[in-house]
Amino acid sequence: MSALLEIQGVGMEFGGLKAVEGLDLEVAEGELVGLIGPNGAGKTTVFNVITGVYRPTRGRICFAGERIDGMAPHLISRRGIARTFQNIRLFKNLSALDNVVLGFNRSARQDVLGSMLLTAKHWRRQAGILKRSHELLDKLGLGLAEGRSSMELPYGEQRKLEIARALATQPRLLLLDEPAAGMNLAEKRELTGLIERLRREFNLTILVIEHDMKMVMSICPRIVVLDHGQKIAGGTPDEIQRHEQVIEAYLGEKAPSA
Amino acid sequence: MKVFWQNNMALLVVLLVVAAAGFGFQRHLDPYYYKILVDVGIAIILVVSLNLINGITGQFSLGHAGFMAVGAYASAALSVLAAGPWLNGLALGGAQKMVVEFVALGVIVIVGGVAAALAGFVVGMPALRLRGDYLAIATLGFGEIIRIVFQNTEQLGGARGISIPPPRSDFTGVYVCAVLCVAFIWRLVHSVKGKSFFAIREDEFAAATVGIDTTKYKVIAFVLGSFFAGVAGALFAHSATGYITPAQFDAVKSIELVVMVVLGGLGSISGSIIAAAALTLLPEILRGFAEYRLVVYSLLLVLVMLTRPQGLMGMKEIKLPWHRQPYQHKPVA
Numbered sequence: 293m294s295a296l297l298e299i300q301g302v303g304m305e306f307g308g309l310k311a312v313e314g315l316d317l318e319v320a321e322g323e324l325v326g327l328i329g330p331n332g333a334g335k336t337t338v339f340n341v342i343t344g345v346y347r348p349t350r351g352r353i354c355f356a357g358e359r360i361d362g363m364a365p366h367l368i369s370r371r372g373i374a375r376t377f378q379n380i381r382l383f384k385n386l387s388a389l390d391n392v393v394l395g396f397n398r399s400a401r402q403d404v405l406g407s408m409l410l411t412a413k414h415w416r417r418q419a420g421i422l423k424r425s426h427e428l429l430d431k432l433g434l435g436l437a438e439g440r441s442s443m444e445l446p447y448g449e450q451r452k453l454e455i456a457r458a459l460a461t462q463p464r465l466l467l468l469d470e471p472a473a474g475m476n477l478a479e480k481r482e483l484t485g486l487i488e489r490l491r492r493e494f495n496l497t498i499l500v501i502e503h504d505m506k507m508v509m510s511i512c513p514r515i516v517v518l519d520h521g522q523k524i525a526g527g528t529p530d531e532i533q534r535h536e537q538v539i540e541a542y543l544g545e546k547a548p549s550a
Numbered sequence: 551m552k553v554f555w556q557n558n559m560a561l562l563v564v565l566l567v568v569a570a571a572g573f574g575f576q577r578h579l580d581p582y583y584y585k586i587l588v589d590v591g592i593a594i595i596l597v598v599s600l601n602l603i604n605g606i607t608g609q610f611s612l613g614h615a616g617f618m619a620v621g622a623y624a625s626a627a628l629s630v631l632a633a634g635p636w637l638n639g640l641a642l643g644g645a646q647k648m649v650v651e652f653v654a655l656g657v658i659v660i661v662g663g664v665a666a667a668l669a670g671f672v673v674g675m676p677a678l679r680l681r682g683d684y685l686a687i688a689t690l691g692f693g694e695i696i697r698i699v700f701q702n703t704e705q706l707g708g709a710r711g712i713s714i715p716p717p718r719s720d721f722t723g724v725y726v727c728a729v730l731c732v733a734f735i736w737r738l739v740h741s742v743k744g745k746s747f748f749a750i751r752e753d754e755f756a757a758a759t760v761g762i763d764t765t766k767y768k769v770i771a772f773v774l775g776s777f778f779a780g781v782a783g784a785l786f787a788h789s790a791t792g793y794i795t796p797a798q799f800d801a802v803k804s805i806e807l808v809v810m811v812v813l814g815g816l817g818s819i820s821g822s823i824i825a826a827a828a829l830t831l832l833p834e835i836l837r838g839f840a841e842y843r844l845v846v847y848s849l850l851l852v853l854v855m856l857t858r859p860q861g862l863m864g865m866k867e868i869k870l871p872w873h874r875q876p877y878q879h880k881p882v883a
Contacts, residue, residue, distance in 0.1 A: 343759055369761035383752035385817075385865055386745065393742055394749050398761040400742055404770065407741035408734040410557035418742045461760050 295354075296321045296497050297342070297465055302351030302361070304337055304521075311337040313521040315351070319465070324491060324498045326512030328505070328532075330541055334521040335501045336378055339467050343375050344368040356464070370398055374463035376454040378470045378501075382442040388453050389438040392425040395460025425460065431493075432456045432486070448479045452486070459494060466490075468500040472507055480504065484511055509533070517541070561733050565726055572722030581790075584721065586834055588789055591724035592782050593826040595731045597810045598819055599778030602735050604808065605816035607771040608751025609678065610686045614779050614807045616693030617666040619799035621780025622787040623700055624665035625658045626714050626794060629787075633658055634715030651717035658717070659727060659784045666780020667773050669696070674772035678765065693804055701796040711795030718792065719785040727785060731778045736819050738774070747771055748817070813854060815861030820868040825861075 299317040303310065312334040319325050327335050341348045344365040353361040360368050374395075383391050400421055406414035429435050432452050437445055442453055451471060458466060471487070472480045484507060491498055502508045508515060509529040517525040517532060519541040525532055532538055575584055600614045633654055642650055677688045701709045738744045746767050749757040758764050787794045810829050814821030832850070836843045854862070 345755070345759075365755075365758035366761050366763050369759055375759055377756070381753050381756040383749050383756065385752060386748055390745050390748075394745050394757070394762070395760050397743055397746055403743070404738060404774075407738050407744060410554065410737055412553035414741070415553050415557065421742050457760060 294321070294357075295319060296323075296356055297499070298354040299338075299342070300352050300354075302338075302341060302348045302353060304334075304341055304346055305349045310521050312341065312348075312518075315518075315521075315523055317516060317523065319497055319499055321464075321497055322495070323514065324487075324500070324512055326508040326515040327499060327501045327518065328503070328508055328515060329518035333518040333541075335518055336469055337521075338518070339375060339469055339499075339501065342368075342467065343373060369461055369463075372462070372464040373467065374458035374461045374465070375467035376451070376458055376469055376471060378473065380450050380454055382450060382454055382457070384443040385441055387439055388429065388434055388442050388445065388449075389422075389425055391442050391453055391457050392428055392438075392460050393421060395457040396421045396425060398461060428456055428460055448475055448482075451475070451483070455486075455490070459490065463496065465497045465499065468498060468502075470501050470503060472502055472504050480507060483507075487511060561729070564729055568725040568729060569722050572720060572725065575721050585790060586831065588719070588721055588724050590827050590830045591721070591728045592786050592789070593810070593830045594728045594823050595724075595778055595782040595785070596807050597814065597822040597826040598732055598735055599775045599782070600807050601811045601814070601817070601819060601822040602739065602747070602778075603771050603775040604811050605818070605822070606739050606751065607747045607768060608754075608816075609768055609771065610682060611689040611772070611775075612686045612801070612804050612808060613673070613689030613691075613693035613696075614775075615799040615801070615803035616689075616696040617670055617776040617779035618783035618786065618803070619693075619696050619700060619796065620669045620776075621662035621666040621783030622794050622799070623706055623712075623783075624780070625662035625784035626712055626787045627706065628658055628661050629714050629717075630712065633717070637716065652723065655717040655719060655723050655788065658788065659719075659723070659781050662784025662787075663777040663781040666783065667777035669780075670773045670776025671769065674769050674776075678768045678772060690801060690804070693799070693801060697796045697799050700799075707795075709796060711793055714787050714792045714794065716792075717788060718790060719788040724785050724789075727781055731781065732819060732823065735774070735778070739819075751817070809851065813851065813861055815863035815865060817865045818861065818863035818867055821861055821863030821866075824863065 295318040297317070297319040299315055302312060302315045304312040315338065327338065329335055337346070340346045341361070342353060344360070344363050344367070347362045351361070352359060355371055355373060358371065360371060383394065400417055403414055426435070426438070429438050432455065434449060434453060434456060437449055442450060445453060455468070455471070468487070472483055475483060487498065488511065490496060500508070500512065513528065515527065515529055515532045516523060517535070517538050524537045524541060525535045527535070575587065596614065596618060600611070603609050603611045637651065637654060640650065673689070673692050677685060677692070680688055700706055706712050739747050746757065746762045749762060750764050750767055754764050810825040811822055813829065814823070814825030832847055833843060836846050839846055
């Protein structure tokens, strides 16, 4: 298995602040990797660097063999990386269906004239995208919500809609930023099942940031731990749970035995 | 082909009705009301096209009068230098004259639109890197520069203004343009790809992460909006008065248009049409109040914005019964 995503020595500095430092990370095709760490460890910054929101100040990022660091976000998205956001960023005033339709937008050619004259070709193309959008919403159990504006949806459905929008871009790599944040136990259980199901169905490689340890430990065969912008550990859930530095990062240093 | 005709039948019928109405109005309507109707039509083109930029794409532009000026002066130059003398030389009469003048007006209007679109592209490319207030100030500055350039171009009459020979933009000409402007912008932004304009307004950053080339769409909105501003400018220049001065395209005009967009509802095309009509008619209706006219006008504006801060229509649209949509939402559960 070759690496789908290769991060080599990536650093991201904001002025004097080193949000990420010398990060190496490889994600192979089909893997499900958890990215954990205390608050402010630089997890979301890693996502922002991968998706082109920030240009890393050091290092290189390759996706499917192509260098993507410094590329514009929309170009990276077209190469097959999709993401969700920690604080949901849907197109609030648009309907759930429109949100997904926008995810599909790169599969349609822009045809200003065709859309103005409503040519038959344009009409057919639109119908195709709409059919796929309906199907995707149904698959995620959002079929009944499609006509409502996305900000009216219950919180859990907004999270799911964001995943649907990301899937509509037909990604190979999906980055989930705290997908379970703010969910109750039942919703979390449903989400766990959903992630597994989508991964198989869409042949996805997933990198997930999550604070719920129980969830991460149960779904991710491999976990990477960040602290102060540096990778401090990587391995199976068992290894991580016993890793001294990880325990230290989360719980603080062991008190010297009196 | 069948789909194409189904999709466009209603539009054709509307255009024919407009042409017929124009014919009737010209003969039987009081010239005062006729002029107001023409003004409303021009205002509709301006406000709907500005809504594409300000409301739908969320790029706050304060330079719409500048693009209108480019269209007005480009078309004026064409008429004064070429079209006017040429039409005069033909010395046509009756129905023949009407048809030739209508076609000539079409060409003039398109030239005005293209000139404004070019200006929109040149200004938009650098200016659209700016956001919010900065973009507003940059476009405001551009509008003023345009005005001052025309003011100091003696060949175009300078500050005195310029008198424009026929063809005249009558009801038919103006409303054909208005209907096409509304239909094209509506169809564009409600197409699958066109939703990207709304997406940029809602969350530019999220739009980029789903693969939308945000710069490209902002430029399309800006260029298309400028095109129709230019069309409106050309129609305005060729309206019954046949005289334009640079002072007519000052920043106050831009702000007036922004007020109409906001009043109608940012993002609502039907709202823009209603606001353009209402705010063009209002000063005329208030003529009876003489010097209190502007006070009442402003007061009404303040009242509307207090009671409906989202604008008259918010983001909602009035849809016509024969309106064909590419898709229908399932009913809300």
